[in-house]
Amino acid sequence: MITKRIIPCLDVRNGRVVKGVNFAGLSDVSHPVDLARYYSESGADELVFYDITASAEGRALFTDILREVASTIFIPLTVGGGIRGVGDFERVLSCGADKVSVNSGAIANPELIADAAKRYGSQCVVLSVDAKRVDGAYHVFAKGGRVDTGMDALEWIRRGLDNGAGEIVLNSIDTDGVKKGFDLPMLADVCAFANVPVIASGGAGCAEDFVTLFKEIPKVDAGLAASIFHFGEVSIPSLKETLARSGVTVRRV
Amino acid sequence: MIAIIDYGVGNLFSLRSSLAMIGTQAEVTADPARIAAADRLILPGVGAFGDARAQLAATGLDRVVKEAAASGKMLMGICLGMQLLFEKSYEFGEHEGLGLIPGQVVDMTPRITPGLKVPHIGWNGLEITKKDHPLMRGLEDGDCVYFVHSYCAVDCADSLVARTEYGGEITAAVARGNVCGCQFHPEKSGRVGLQILRSFCEMEG
Numbered sequence: 001m002i003t004k005r006i007i008p009c010l011d012v013r014n015g016r017v018v019k020g021v022n023f024a025g026l027s028d029v030s031h032p033v034d035l036a037r038y039y040s041e042s043g044a045d046e047l048v049f050y051d052i053t054a055s056a057e058g059r060a061l062f063t064d065i066l067r068e069v070a071s072t073i074f075i076p077l078t079v080g081g082g083i084r085g086v087g088d089f090e091r092v093l094s095c096g097a098d099k100v101s102v103n104s105g106a107i108a109n110p111e112l113i114a115d116a117a118k119r120y121g122s123q124c125v126v127l128s129v130d131a132k133r134v135d136g137a138y139h140v141f142a143k144g145g146r147v148d149t150g151m152d153a154l155e156w157i158r159r160g161l162d163n164g165a166g167e168i169v170l171n172s173i174d175t176d177g178v179k180k181g182f183d184l185p186m187l188a189d190v191c192a193f194a195n196v197p198v199i200a201s202g203g204a205g206c207a208e209d210f211v212t213l214f215k216e217i218p219k220v221d222a223g224l225a226a227s228i229f230h231f232g233e234v235s236i237p238s239l240k241e242t243l244a245r246s247g248v249t250v251r252r253v
Numbered sequence: 254m255i256a257i258i259d260y261g262v263g264n265l266f267s268l269r270s271s272l273a274m275i276g277t278q279a280e281v282t283a284d285p286a287r288i289a290a291a292d293r294l295i296l297p298g299v300g301a302f303g304d305a306r307a308q309l310a311a312t313g314l315d316r317v318v319k320e321a322a323a324s325g326k327m328l329m330g331i332c333l334g335m336q337l338l339f340e341k342s343y344e345f346g347e348h349e350g351l352g353l354i355p356g357q358v359v360d361m362t363p364r365i366t367p368g369l370k371v372p373h374i375g376w377n378g379l380e381i382t383k384k385d386h387p388l389m390r391g392l393e394d395g396d397c398v399y400f401v402h403s404y405c406a407v408d409c410a411d412s413l414v415a416r417t418e419y420g421g422e423i424t425a426a427v428a429r430g431n432v433c434g435c436q437f438h439p440e441k442s443g444r445v446g447l448q449i450l451r452s453f454c455e456m457e458g
Binding site: 001 | 401
């Protein structure tokens with residue numbers, strides 16, 4: 001049986017892993033290659049690397065790190081951040097990424113999803129959406145969750161799927177950083193129509209939150225988190241133990 | 254030396270790196286002379302069967318691979334590379350495969366429990382049907398490997414080495430003499446995947 005995936009997310013700036021709480025107040029955690037190896041050995045099913053660098057030097061440093069990670073760690077790697085065009089897909093795929101996650105880049109240029117899917121296949125294209133409740137609807141937020149685009153998130157995801165996105169990362173700004181659990185209602189609304197894997201992001205505070213996620217919304221394929229893993233609040237082996245004991249199928253290493 | 258056959262499809266960074274990790278020299282090449290000089294061949298592949306098959310034919314590498322296989326050289330196909338080993342594929346039409354392993358490649362959708370997502374993406378457990386096969390050395394039932402595919406091989410008869418369960422039985426690994434293949438990505442399957450690559454590097458047809 002297919003297993004539920006546990007995915008630590010590493011935000012990388014200037015060669016170091018950082019994590020925002022509600023997208024503000026970043027603090028340095030650790031070295032990306034060391035952290036990636038540690039996670040892989042402890043049973044992470046996939047890693048997401050987010051490049052939050054603005055400068056060209058930082059971007060070059062990021063691809064160096066990506067290449068080093070992909071040379072030593074053999075689980076799927078997803079890369080996001082600063083993906084504006086097909087050229088950025090090429091840049092990170094040639095350094096060992098397996099999937100590329102688009103967010104603001106797809107908002108600025110909706111053709112990007114279709115172009116990349118045509119060129120590299122849908123399995124390569126992950127649509128990452130930062131969504132927040134506004135006036136009784138879910139709105140898509142851009143620029144790391146700072147700018148309300150006014151777009152309806154469910155419509156945006158439908159359109160992304162039509163254009164060939166092969167996976168959805170749904171990050172709820174409402175629950176992100178709060179550590180009271182994933183945004184189950186928002187996830188349920190997306191899972192009701194999404195026919196590709198849906199990765200839940202934002203809100204995990206403890207192992208039980210993952211149990212609730214997979215039990216309540218069986219169509220969710222994976223749970224993504226950052227700080228609870230980076231700060232050691234939840235260890236991946238114990239999380240998988242808890243999930244297995246609750247009847248959720250997970251990969252054991 | 255292992256030759257990773259380069260016919261213009263797919264991202265070979267991880268495959269090369271994973272072989273380096275287990276201490277095997279590998280070269281990505283389209284040169285028939287280099288392929289002939291290699292001890293073993295890996296046929297990678299992602300994308301659509303028809304396109305890949307056409308690429309193989311256009312570069313003449315289909316003939317090179319078939320000849321190498323006929324000479325007894327060890328050959329492993331990965332993902333679409335495995336599917337290409339079969340006789341036929343029905344992905345967007347009907348295409349001749351390399352015919353090195355009996356069987357066909359078909360859409361998995363009508364064969365699995367309705368409502369399951371296709372492609373089959375993620376880590377799934379192996380059920381090893383040939384426990385004593387050298388490709389499966391050191392592995393156990395339930396060991397997980399990473400899949401990404403929408404089509405699957407059927408009617409593989411006695412070539413089946415391992416399968417997985419995804420709303421139905423799905424061919425995971427096959428072998429016939431010196432030719433073998435994995436539907437999953439060993440280069441993305443952690444410790445288990447590296448073990449399979451290591452076994453392939455030690456296998457004798």
